[in-house]
Amino acid sequence: MDRFKDKVVLVTGAASGIGRATAERLAAEGATLSLTDVNLEGLEETAATCRGLGATVRAEFADVSSEESVAASVGGTVEELGRLDVLVNVAGILQFKDARSTTLEDWNRIIGVNLTGTFLMCREALPYLLQTKGNIVNTASTASLHGHPWTVSYSASKGGVYAVTMTLAVEFGKLGVRVNAVAPGGIETPIQNAFEVPEGADPKLIYRIMPLDRMRGPETVAATVAFLASEDGAHVNGEIVRVDGGTHA
Ligand SMILES: NC(=O)c1ccc[n+]([C@@H]2O[C@H](COP(=O)([O-])OP(=O)(O)OC[C@H]3O[C@@H](n4cnc5c(N)ncnc54)[C@H](O)[C@@H]3O)[C@@H](O)[C@H]2O)c1
Known part of the structure; x- marks a missing residue:
C-alpha cells in the first residue's frame, strides 16, 4: 500500500512503542516523516529503521509540553519538508498512584505532557493542515472513556484529549480538516513499566484495563492510526476508535 505517497506526516513520541510502530507503518506506506521525541537515542533508532524502509525522515528533539519547542518543531517541519498533511500526537506519560497520594506536581506533569502537549501540537499544526486539507490523529486511551483505577491524573489528561479531539473536529470539519483519536x-x-497496583489497593480492579483475550503490540494501534490518517478514513471525523482487545465490550 502507498497511502501516504507525497504526504508529510509529523509523529510525536516516535522514539518508542506506539509512536515508533506508527512511524514504521507510515514509512512502509510511503510517507515523508518528521519524527520528534525527548528521547534522542530511541528517536535515531526509529529514524534509521524508517530510512531503511525508503522514507525521507527529519528527526529532532521536541518536548510537547513546551510552547517554544512545539512551535520550532512544527515550523521546522514545514520549512524543511515543504508542507504538513498529517499530525499524529502520540507522546505521553503514565503514572499509577492512589488518588490520595497524587501530588499537584504529578498532576501538572502528566496534564502538561498528555493534554497540554496535544493541544499545543494541534494549535501549531492547524494553519498548515488547513492548507493541505489534512488531518490529525490524537492518542487518547480507554481511560478517556471508562474508569481506570489508580490513574487520576492520566485519566483526566486522556479525557481532555478526547474533548480536544471532538472540539477540533467540529471546529474544523467544514474547513476540510478531520480530527480523530485512537x-x-x-x-x-x-509505558507499561509504570504499571503498579498501589499498596493496599484491590488488585481485582485490574480487569478494567486488561484485554479480553491477550495483550498485543503497538503495531495494532499503528494500523488503526494509518487507516484514520489515510484517504480510507476520509468520511471518519470526530471519532475515537478503541484498540483494546475488547476490554469494555
Ligand atoms: N501502551 C499502552 O498500554 C497505552 C494505552 C493507552 C494509551 N497509550 C498512549 O499511547 C501513547 C504512546 O505510549 P506508548 O505505550 O508507546 O509508551 P512509550 O513510553 O513506549 O512511548 C511514549 C513516548 O513518548 C515520549 N515522550 C514522553 N514525554 C514526552 C514529551 N514531553 N515530549 C515528547 N515526547 C515525550 C517518550 O520519550 C516515549 O518515546 C501515550 O500517549 C500513551 O498514553 C498507551
Missing part, C-alpha cells in the same frame, strides 16, 4: 487499552510497550 483509544488504546493495554498495549505491550515500555
